[in-house]
Amino acid sequence: MIKKPIIIQLASGLEPRPVAVLVQVASQYNSKIYVEDGDRKVNAKSIMGMMTLGLSAGESVVVSAEGEDEAEAIENIEKYLSSGN
Template sequence: MVSRKITVTNEQGLHMRPASIFSQAMTPFSCDISIFFKDKKYNAKSVMMLMSACIKRGAEIEIRCEGSDEEEAMNKAISLIEGGLED
């Protein structure tokens, strides 16, 4: 398992479009990918779960990946968050 804490930089947080971009990018990975925010766990492959988390700009989240391609998944997740989720 790998995990990393990161701050969300997207101006609008993980609203519909960025949440969709993120979940679609995570879906091809076979490992389990979770986001922890405010002591709750969210499935990072589910756009509805991500939107329900109400993650705003400046929020610190923890991304956890567990499985055979966990390193690749983590690298992609961090790249997306640091890049502002193309928004």
């Protein structure tokens, strides 16, 4: 299992469209992927779960992945959340 703190640098934070893209990125991998914000932990492949976090730009989350492609999953999720788009 890999855990990595990531600062959300998307200009709009995790509003519906960026959440949908994040879920698409996470869903490409076989690993179990979670996003943690404080005491809340949700499946990164769940649109509804991700929407409940209501994260803004500049907030820090911990992304964890466990599985055969966990390193690649974390790397690409970090690229997306740090892209500023």
